[in-house]
Amino acid sequence: MLTKRDLLRSAAAIAAGAAIARPSLLMAQSYPGIIEAKDIAEEGFIYGLPLVMNYAVMQEFAVDKNSGQFKAPFNEINNQHHVATPEDTAVITPNSDTPYSFIWLDLRAEPMVISVPMVEKDRYYSVQLIDGNTYNFGYIGTRATGTEPGDYLVVGPDWKGETPAGVKKVFQSTTPFTLALIRTQLFNPGDMPNVEKIQAGYNAQPLSAFLKRPAPPAAPKIEFLPATTAGIKDNFFQYLDAALQFVPETSRDKAIRAKLAKIGIGPGKTFEFEDLSLEHKAEILVAMKQGDDKVDKWLASGNKNINGWNVGSFFGDEAFYNGDWVMRAGAAKGGLLGNDAVEAMYPYTRTDATGAPLDGSKHKYTITFAPGQLPPVNAFWSVTMYDGKSQFLVKNPINRYLINSPMLPAMKKEADGSLTLYIQKDSPGADKEANWLPAPDDKIYLVMRLYWPKPTPPSILPPGEGTWQPPGINVAQ
Template sequence: MRADDQRVGLAAEAFSFGYPMVCAVRQIIRAAEEGTGPIRPVGFNAFAHQTDPPGPLSPFLNVNPDVLFSMAQVDLGPGPAVLRVPPAPDRYHVLAFYDPWLNVFAYLGTRTDTRTENGDGDGQGHEVLLVPPGGDADLDADADAGSGGRLVIEAPARVFSIVARFAFRGRQDLPAVRALQDQLAVSPLDPDARRPEGPPDRSKQVCDDLRFWEELRTWMRAFPPPPMEREYARRFEALGLLADPSPYIDPDPTLAWSLRTGLRTGRDELERLADAGRRTNLGWASTLHEADYNLDRFGPGVRDDRAWEIPDRAQARIARALAARRPLGIVHAYEETAAHCAVDLEGHHLTGAHDYRLRLRPPPVDSFWTLTMYDEPDGYLVDNPLGRYSISSLDDLVHEPDGSIPVLIQSEPPRPEALSQSSAAPSGPQGPSASALRPVSTPRSTSAAGAAGTANWLPAAGGDFRLVLRMYCPGEEVLRGAYSPPAIHRLD
């Protein structure tokens, strides 16, 4: 094998390794300077908010209609900062902290119910002290700069992102969520601290087709890989990624060829892996362990548990690279998980040309669940007369006597008798267990189906579609993989 061929393989490997960090830092810069979709730019150390729910005209794919997002791009270069989190005891919410390598290093919110001397889980809200790497030790040494009884989160890098999610249900709920968003704040501990600078700039002298490599080289120096990955990163010295000054301003032609070819090879391989699909059960594909690539950054709310780690580092790097394709980051399954389905019991693709029934055993969750409709293959929300893009445990749904929920999935409104008729359809292999049911509220029975009308109707796309079942704070049955949604039955 020629040396150039060896470097192509090494460059493809380096692309997969560095792609998450390059994506994350680009996103940090873009969010701070240009905004992200409906979330406007506000610079560093401030929150920007999504204030309106997504709909079918959203320019983004696979949007989550359950929550409104808030984002802060944080730079602790000037020193520690104080994060203010509003009280929300009766509403699901989470703040996820992402380092530049896409590791979630801390969670705050409903599941963690963090308590400090400045507030508690009983609705008072709280303040959190954010410190840069090594800053926790500095606080211990300087009583005047102490935490003041606040929870302290030591960030693994001076620059990182906070993505907050607040659950809402319907436009009437928006004012309450917006009021919570307005209470989120990041402010310097030292009021005289200098302005944050953000990530360092890459050299503009490097040509565009080597931009990725220059960004990776620049940002890897500013934000070193997690400790367990640093020896591995030295493999890429032959590519110039550890060099300073930049070897890409006037690159060796053979090195430049290897980098360009390796980038294409690495990108193609990532696309292949993304399209490979997941193992399914009754047509549903789950995502329990896609965020388990973090092995050494365990702040508040992050489980330091082998059950939530991908032990094979090569597989963990691939998982991280695949996660980088998601614009707002992913969270661990114990915070939120999802199951996807695009086929019926017989394996035929779901389509609006037919009517379907899902006899759903409510997922065991500690917060809530939703079932959302997306068109295929694009992933847009589906326009419909009700403006309904999902059904949820927060809705007033009709239940069967055993607690299961007959969901009618079709493009046209159901007939008044359809719900009671669907109850009599054979349950097939899904076999809900009444003893395992956990109804979220006092259910209406199918005897009220006529009055319920469209309560259990999830409007379908006219063409192909898929369903996503999201579970917030899922129970142990879900996390063990023991819960699976039932198959979807075609009715016509």
């Protein structure tokens, strides 16, 4: 089973024998020189990383029934009646606040209609629409469209029809395969039956069924390239080639696609290894490592450092990224399938307030929210603990992976109204356990989630410049 951790590791340190190769039909003199090929490979790796990651998740969720992470076939909904646990390893930094529902849409034959039920006004939910470019191209939900029931149309890149009667809004994807990722707020463990009732009201159907008309001919069956860890280690670019089949070229990526074609990467191309010189192989391996390092550097410094937290806006639509492939790759590597800033903000950190690495094997930590300084949100907020190496949730004796605002009534506040969270591998004691966020006996990665952040002061918006700032993490005295 492929995990995104494996994918990232393999992308950063690809097996020595691996390399992109040119098709054998290309004559030696027509293949770019070593330096040009290296530069193209580096840029192509950065451009392609989110596409390959997304393709691999689609494989696990909607294609490979034996992946261990399979949810449902294309155009069928899968409702998760639990929140993420350490067993969920398909996507790094999984959200454990909101049970997910998944609908991978195949829009080739016809558009799909997504229907949502009435949701009570104090419960947050969202339907995030993410295409194969990892662009968030639309939202349905509490913030975006309200809590009334409704029918919404999702169409592929080539669709040019009129808005059908009864459809509230049309969302157009840049790719024929797209994910509708639904989050439904869970107030507490006993609230799950209420969440399940709401999930039962989510529906996806072809436009023809919605209009009660005959269905068009089915789209051709696709033999997807299986996304295996071994395969990606052998040839990352082979998987980019596979992903690009389902990512139509746009004006923004036309230039990089033309460059990739020069070194034999593109839809429908096949690769042969024996024709590439050892020098080319070596340089392209270096290029991929350098590309991965650039993405890591952006993740480390592309955002504002506030009290040790990285605060920025990572995710958005095609216009938001505007061809900034490093930012898009950094967003995917930092937390694939994340939300736009107006929907959720994700301050994250691997360091304490002084900049020292967070390590549960060496220290105990605290975070204190001053009186009246809890995260300002319209929905809810959380602080989630991840293993610093894998970015997955951490097993612990009380099965607590996060602390969030619905837990506040059970937590202890100080006399002045401040709230302190205890971040450590062992219990801080019975009197403080309600405020304990269990940590690994190793490196720590923390992510704060602010759902539907308040747009007016005090606010974390605009990203990196807001009037509210996350408090630093301190070593416990």
